[in-house]
Amino acid sequence: MHSLGCRLRRMNELSRAQIRDLMAQVLKNQDKELPADDAAQLREIGFRSLDFSELALRVEDETGEELNFDAPGLRRIATVGDVLDFLVELQHQ
């Protein structure tokens, strides 16, 4: 239960930049490039749900902790920034 108003960053939590590096790796393995712009549309760079799932597993493997995929409600993930925000947030659940 998170009753405190503030969040403590966990020991092995990944930063947004680190998650971005992993995302670039997922795309690079398919000979695709991750644009520097967070507003880039996932549809345009060819980052799909399989890729998103792979990225989540990579985050888990890096931190050694399971993400709680069920916790957050539905949301729209359309840009690179949405993916990074979502995974940063998932690490807190």
Next chain:
Amino acid sequence: MTVATSRHLTPAGPEPAGADNRLVVGGAALTWRSLPTPTLPDPAAVLARSAVHALTAARQHAAHGTELLLSTVSRVDAVMRTELLTAGFTVGVLDDDGVHPSAPVRPRAAEPGRLWLLTSGSTGRPKRVGHTLDTLTTVRADQPERTWLCPYAPGTYAWWQVVTLSLTQPGQHLVVVEPDELDDWPTVAATHGVDAASGTPTFWRRTLYRDAEALARVPLRQITLGGEPVDQAILDQLREVFPTARISWIYASSEAGASIVVHDGRAGFPVDWLDRDTPGRPTLSIRDDELVVTSPYHGAGLAGPIRTGDRVQVLDGRVLITGRLDSDEINVGGSKVSAGVVRGVLTGHPAVAWARVTGRRAPVLGRMVVAEVVLAAADPSAADTGVPDEAALVRWCADRLPEHAVPRRIRVLTDIPVKETLKSDV
């Protein structure tokens, strides 16, 4: 229930037909006839101290038909021991001094000829399945003289397959490998002229991975695979080392008995074997992707069609057995993936010695395909064979599988994991 006693007793006396076959155990040469003859309680659950004690118990059963459950000390825990005592068995360890028995909780009359197997229990508690020597005997036609390797844990279905062959047919010799000799079996086998060997695909992969040269020195003429899904890659690898040997795979289960034997060197069996009704032969069917077997060699009380729990897939005119139904199917965002098919693609990579494919919890899709592999030792004769990394293996799969079936995370292990049953958890 009435159970016929073994029909394999020779009319002249209580010795089985293969009594004079050669047995090599722990380097010593014996015959069935020269084994000690301890009196076994009836009914008895015999926990063999070592390989020779297990053979002793099997021979005594063949000669006298006393009710027997044969296993090893390590496979029967305290709970199982209590279960067996409650079920009326005298439970005892068999060593050089005979049986050291514990009396049953509720003594009962023995069932003549009955043999009990403990299923390997890869899921949940081991289960008792009733057989007889006859229902455990797979090979009935006369065979050319062979010296068989027996690498299995005593009392398992696979162990009984090799043991009944040697007990019932003259000219079928056995070289038994103890668990601590297992990694070095090709040396033992070459020394004692083993020319026939039966093992799981994991067993063969491990052997090829550890020392293919030592394996090539074993003069094998018959290679048999069973106990796990058999893929084309392992058949091809063995063919390369043994170009003239007969390579067969067998589908058998403790419940249904032996049901499928394939000798053409290909994975799967021809699709026209399905729903064929031949007297004395098992009938094979598919129901909802599951292999269903109606077998004359089924375990006691299991007459009629048996749902095997094994998943099948028809591909190019062959029925492939891809794995256990409860673990083979991975649902990736609504698309069904067979772990066995993906495993076959990975092991088809020249640098992959072994693979395990599983589903892993993932967001959006529910599950995602992931894998673990063991890489083959690099071939020094081949120039520039780089060791593939995760990305290269993913690309190999992506070229051969639908997108959702491609394992996205592939972990490299340093050795092939193996259980006492010589199966991996694949």
